[in-house]
Amino acid sequence: MTVYVNAKSNQFMKVLPTDFDTLQISKANWEEFGFHFIAGEATHFGALDTQQVVDLFQVFKKLNFRQKMNLCNQIRANHGLNPIKIQDEFDEYFTEHQYDGSTQQDFLNELETGDEGIINDFPSSFSLINWSDLEYIVFDYFNNAFEDTKYHFWRVTGFSQGELAYVWYYDFTDEEPVNADEKFKDDYQSNFDGETFTDVFENILYGTAVTILPCNSSGFSNEDDWCKSRYVAGLTTDDEMVSEYMSKAYNMVPAKKSVYYYA
Numbered sequence: 001m002t003v004y005v006n007a008k009s010n011q012f013m014k015v016l017p018t019d020f021d022t023l024q025i026s027k028a029n030w031e032e033f034g035f036h037f038i039a040g041e042a043t044h045f046g047a048l049d050t051q052q053v054v055d056l057f058q059v060f061k062k063l064n065f066r067q068k069m070n071l072c073n074q075i076r077a078n079h080g081l082n083p084i085k086i087q088d089e090f091d092e093y094f095t096e097h098q099y100d101g102s103t104q105q106d107f108l109n110e111l112e113t114g115d116e117g118i119i120n121d122f123p124s125s126f127s128l129i130n131w132s133d134l135e136y137i138v139f140d141y142f143n144n145a146f147e148d149t150k151y152h153f154w155r156v157t158g159f160s161q162g163e164l165a166y167v168w169y170y171d172f173t174d175e176e177p178v179n180a181d182e183k184f185k186d187d188y189q190s191n192f193d194g195e196t197f198t199d200v201f202e203n204i205l206y207g208t209a210v211t212i213l214p215c216n217s218s219g220f221s222n223e224d225d226w227c228k229s230r231y232v233a234g235l236t237t238d239d240e241m242v243s244e245y246m247s248k249a250y251n252m253v254p255a256k257k258s259v260y261y262y263a
Contacts, residue, residue: 002237003219004252013252014219015242018209018231026193026233027204034172038134039165039205053127056138059170060126063145068112071141072125078137079128084111089119134166146170149177154198158206167201186232188249193233203233210235210242217255 003014027037038052060068073083093107096118114121129138139153154167169178184200186192194200203209213229215221221229235242246252 001219002242003215003217003255004243004246004250005217005255006250006252008251011250011252012215012217012219012255013212013246013250014215014221015237015246016211016213017237018211018233022211022231023204023207023209023233026191030200030204035167035169037165037167037201037205053129056129056168057123057126058172059142059146059151059168060122062170065108065112067141067145068122071138072122074137074141075128075133076120076125078133081128084120084125089121092119139166139168142168148180152178152180152197154180154201156198156201156205158202160206163206165201165205167197186249189230191231199234207234208236209233210237212246 001014001016003012005012031037036052036055060071063071069084069086076083089111090107093110094102096116097106110116110119111121114123117124135155142151143153145151150171152169156165156167157163158165171177180197182197184193184195186195194203209231211229211231213221214225232245235245243254
């Protein structure tokens with residue numbers, strides 16, 4: 001813990017390391033905004049799971065028929081499987097439905113939904129995706145297929161070998177679009193995750209943060225002081241940047257220490 005002081009106002013603040021749970025809460029907040037995180041096994045958040053595939057499939061459904069077919073066949077090829085061939089699937093489907101009045105539209109619906117599970121449909125083919133399919137097949141295809149006002153993708157690396165995560169966003173709401181180049185400004189009052197989306201995601205996935213809060217000259221903070229606390233990502237308590245930050249944000253410098261000895 002380091003205590004800082006503004007000599008003119010005689011106000012004190014202290015800087016503490018921020019625990020991991022705080023950054024987890026920040027990550028959860030970004031998820032509530034619609035951002036999705038997929039991290040590798042070397043990270044805190046685990047590998048691709050069923051829910052992540054389900055979420056990506058909602059984006060897949062926004063592709064047109066030909067795009068769905070192309071992407072599924074790229075995924076199948078990466079898994080050593082034969083491509084979906086419309087004529088072969090058509091023949092297979094009507095082998096099962098030759099006497100029940102099924103139509104070509106029924107066949108196309110089965111390709112799209114896979115409800116009956118009798119042909120190589122889009123959902124089952126897409127559900128094959130694993131870590132090796134993500135960046136250079138699925139995300140690359142989405143990047144080329146969608147406008148950058150609807151879909152965004154970030155590749156985020158950590159500070160240790162093997163730390164890699166993907167963050168993606170798709171606007172399902174048609175609200176104000178996300179600007180991937182947006183710059184965030186620290187107002188010195190609210191929690192701050194970083195200046196850019198890349199900074200934000202690196203900090204909350206792999207970085208550090210400090211908590212800043214008012215205190216008295218002894219470094220003690222009461223409940224009201226803790227209610228006024230905030231964190232700043234990308235800093236550590238043993239970093240010279242903290243002193244620079246405190247000077248810029250609050251016009252504060254490290255307080256001098258007094259040591260008392262008792263019998």
